[in-house]
Amino acid sequence: MRAVVQRVTNASVTVDGEKISEISDGLLVLLGISKDDEEKDLDYIYRKVVNLRVFDDENGVMNKSLIDKENDLLLVSQFTLYGDARKGNRPSYVRAACFDDGVEFYEKFIEKAKQDNINICTGKYGADMQVELVNNGPVTILLDSEKEF
Template identity: 60%
Template sequence: MRALIQRVKSAEVSVAGEKISSIKSGLLIFLGIKTDDSEKDVDYLVKKIVNCRIFDDSNGVMNESLIDQEKELLVVSQFTLYAETKKGNRPSYQLAAKGDIAEPLYQKFITKVKEMNIPVQTGEFGADMAVSLINDGPVTILIES
């Protein structure tokens, strides 16, 4: 499982021109799920992301987490995080889990974050989404389980 996390001042997701979710300051997470991922991967990533110290403390040092600063999350499924580009010019997505495997794990990820009392907004699984964001920093980190 891969999570590309971006620290944002704001972010929103639209489907068919209609805004379906938005956050103010927090993290935008693009979540990619691989064919052999499991709930163990979900547990690892949730713990890692919510405790990752990438927000500035009072001294301007990245030393505080999402939990410390009570920020929001916006989670967007993105199978293209598992694109293989070594051969040719057309990416292969063979490592990316199909919807019947990926969607339940995506939903478990969201549920586990909500159980930690963290405000969560989401994209629409499998939809063609427009994602808008204002980077903060910018700070972009790739975390893998």
């Protein structure tokens, strides 16, 4: 499982011309799910996302997490995080999860956040989405459950 985590002052998702989700201060997470992912991958990525210390403390040091600050989380599925462009110019997505497996892990991530009382908003799994954001910092962190980076 892979995640691109961006600290934002605001972010939104639009589908078919309609804004379906919007957050203010918090994290925008683009989530890629692999066909080989297991529960341990989900647990690792989820824990990392909500506990990343990327928000300023009272001294202006990035030392607070999403949970500490009680900020918002916008989760957007992005199978292209498993695009492999090492050979040729057209990325291969053979490592990406099939739709049913991907949506299952995506929904489990959402449930975990709700159980932790995190204000979570979402994109629409599998849809053609337009994502707008103002990256705060900019702060962008790459996560991979296989620790490839």
